[in-house]
Amino acid sequence: KAGVTQTPRYLIKTRGQQVTLSCSPISGHRSVSWYQQTPGQGLQFLFEYFSETQRNKGNFPGRFSGRQFSNSRSEMNVSTLELGDSALYLCASSFLGNTEAFFGQGTRLTVV
Amino acid sequence: DAKTTQPNSMESNEEEPVHLPCNHSTISGTDYIHWYRQLPSQGPEYVIHGLTSNVNNRMASLAIAEDRKSSTLILHRATLRDAAVYYCILRDVGRGSTLGRLYFGRGTQLTVWP
Numbered sequence: 001k002a003g004v005t006q007t008p009r010y011l012i013k014t015r016g017q018q019v020t021l022s023c024s025p026i027s028g029h030r031s032v033s034w035y036q037q038t039p040g041q042g043l044q045f046l047f048e049y050f051s052e053t054q055r056n057k058g059n060f061p062g063r064f065s066g067r068q069f070s071n072s073r074s075e076m077n078v079s080t081l082e083l084g085d086s087a088l089y090l091c092a093s094s095f096l097g098n099t100e101a102f103f104g105q106g107t108r109l110t111v112v
Numbered sequence: 113d114a115k116t117t118q119p120n121s122m123e124s125n126e127e128e129p130v131h132l133p134c135n136h137s138t139i140s141g142t143d144y145i146h147w148y149r150q151l152p153s154q155g156p157e158y159v160i161h162g163l164t165s166n167v168n169n170r171m172a173s174l175a176i177a178e179d180r181k182s183s184t185l186i187l188h189r190a191t192l193r194d195a196a197v198y199y200c201i202l203r204d205v206g207r208g209s210t211l212g213r214l215y216f217g218r219g220t221q222l223t224v225w226p
Binding site for chain 1: 155
């Protein structure tokens, strides 16, 4: 069974640009969650999607958005990038959202 | 969500057992105890979870105190590959606000010496 796949693995963007990250969950999993990890703040929850609907949202500005497609694949978008958005972005999938979660390797975003 | 408290760091020698403690004195009756770990340069990895009884799987054992206010993750024989940050997390799976959401604290950095 294939694991959670995140693309791209690494990204370098300039301040003010926007970026889209992709996550393919484990087959059959309908819940996809996104997290931001930084050395200072640790792992912080961004949002969760289930059956194409956002069910939960963390405390991040509106520049961070996401969506989920009918095949459960998910994308997150960050607009008007700031230097502080440099982080490892992790995606996790689970069957219903209340069972064990399986994480991808993450996308390392660097904003310069 | 109820808070957990873990030591910042622990050390062990290879092939010795490791007991990673977690305190959760405000745990509610519907909170499950989950453990995840994060190896360097990787995403977190599910380890084990339980509610009241002790649990075993191929990776580890979870010992839960009778009053559920603390738990211990047990690695029976540490290997160098077990060096990671270990997170103890409470999940109230009955609450909609926690669906798809894990609250990670700072965890315990485990160092394994050869």
